[in-house]
Amino acid sequence: MGAVPAGPFLGARDLFEYEYDLEKPVEVHVRENPDERTWAGHYDDHHVLNISRRAATSVMARELALHEYAHMHRYEDAHVSHTMGLSEVLFLALPGRRVERRVLQQCEQLANHAKDIYADDITLDVAPADKLLTFLESQLATALAERSAAASGPTGGSRLTAAADPEMTAVNAAFALALLERHDAVSEGHRIYEFADLADADAPGVDLPWFKEQFRTLARDPDESVYRRALVDLVRAFVDAHETTTGPAAD
Structure with missing residues (x-):
């Protein structure tokens, strides 16, 4: 349509x-x-x-469509990554804590990354990874460029995009490397690793190698308990990576 x-x-x-x-x-x-x-x-x-x-x-139209068909297949198959709600995970990961609303909202992106890992296990089973590698490299380079522009621009105001948030950019880099390494789709000396190193340096509170390993080693067919534990660990580590802020918080 x-x-x-x-x-x-x-x-x-x-x-x-x-x-x-x-x-x-x-x-x-x-x-x-x-x-x-x-x-x-x-x-x-x-x-x-x-x-x-x-x-x-x-x-990227064909690859984007293929990726969404894979999500539909996971949904029809009732894969736990596509059926588990985030609210339960947040309650288990953050009891008694006050978290900036911006950070809480970004936790949804962590869950989306996990969903994408499982969707792209299908995508990369039926299509080559060359375009995906180029796309992920471009997305990371753009985010870093926007971070640099934001850092040299006027101060103040709210950070509204992932690119304006160094912690989220670092986690996005970890996800990209994890997905590519999970499918042996990137060589050791590829330039995307240089971009990931820059994102890592920009977010010292984020353990990028840890996040990469968590995404890379997500169990292929986890039960609810295993998957819930993985998401709880990801959410808790991401929230811990953010220093206490003065922004509005949500219990």
Whole structure:
């Protein structure tokens, strides 16, 4: 639904169906807002792939569609990464603590990274990783550039994006390396490691190698207890990485 070429979405379908399948049909909704991220919606009788026009006409369109089909498969398969809610994890990870709302909201990104690991276990089972590597490298480089621009610009105000938050940028770098290493999709001397080192230096409170190892070694088919423990550890470590702030807190 939207005036963009259907080829990338049909091509992703063909790749996906070599090894996997979906019980429900998929509708593709092209959104006009270029800032909207690609995401999947799940309904009783179908799935919806939401994607911005910019993304739908980019060189990554097929890979983005394939990634969302993988999320749909995990959802239909009731994989614990796609069924466990974050509220329970937050209650277990942060009892009695006061946490800045910004940081609490970013904990959702940690859970999304874990979901993405499991979705891309499927994606990289049916498609090469070269475009994904380039995409992750570009995203990390952009975040670092935005961090540098923010640091040299006016002070004050609220940090609204992950790129303006060094801790989140470091965790994003850890996720990218973890995903690539999990699938042997990056060489040891690749430039993405240089970018990750810069992100690591910018966030001394974050143990980037630890986060990378946590994401990289997520159990392939965990039960609820194992997966809950992994998320609790990730959330607790991320919150610990942030110094106490004066921002509004949520109990």
